[in-house]
Amino acid sequence: MRVYYFDEEYEIGKHxxxxxxxxxxxxxxxxxxxxxxxxxxxxxxxRKLAQALITNNREMYDLPDKLYVDNEGNLRKTEGDSLITxxxxxxxxxxxxxxxxxxxxxxxxxxxxxxxTDLASAREFVRKMAHVILWLVKQTKLDE
Numbered sequence: 004m005r006v007y008y009f010d011e012e013y014e015i016g017k018h019x020x021x022x023x024x025x026x027x028x029x030x031x032x033x034x035x036x037x038x039x040x041x042x043x044x045x046x047x048x049x050r051k052l053a054q055a056l057i058t059n060n061r062e063m064y065d066l067p068d069k070l071y072v073d074n075e076g077n078l079r080k081t082e083g084d085s086l087i088t089x090x091x092x093x094x095x096x097x098x099x100x101x102x103x104x105x106x107x108x109x110x111x112x113x114x115x116x117x118x119x120t121d122l123a124s125a126r127e128f129v130r131k132m133a134h135v136i137l138w139l140v141k142q143t144k145l146d147e
Contacts, residue, residue, distance in 0.1 A: 004046040004053055007039045008072040018072040023056045042072060045092040052087060094138045103131065
């Protein structure tokens with residue numbers, strides 16, 4: 004899910020949410036408008052928050068939006084200015100912590116040459132690859 008919010012403050016420290024695009028809505032995400040920034044949220048692990056964001060705009064009732072983005076890029080409730088907790092995707096976060104994250108193709112080849120030297124290390128490397136492939140299949144919904 005992508006939350007596009009205006010770079011310009013509507014009140015001190017508060018940025019109005021312009022639009023929310025979610026995979027569940029079935030809408031392709033557009034390019035980032037020049038006057039906006041993006042907050043990305045995993046809608047699967049934040050279902051109630053995703054629903055709140057989709058129904059955030061209450062202009063037609065002359066009410067303020069339910070949520071806004073602060074200067075640090077955090078999502079907050081309009082009433083009470085309380086911080087909204089965003090649950091990260093644990094699979095994605097754990098992969099980012101892996102020693103393979105961020106390697107170029109050449110550096111990955113060097114890593115394999117230097118570290119996959121016996122059956123035990125080959126098993127460990129294949130295990131990591133299998134976890135990554137499983138995560139990709141689930142994220143792209145190839146299993147459906």
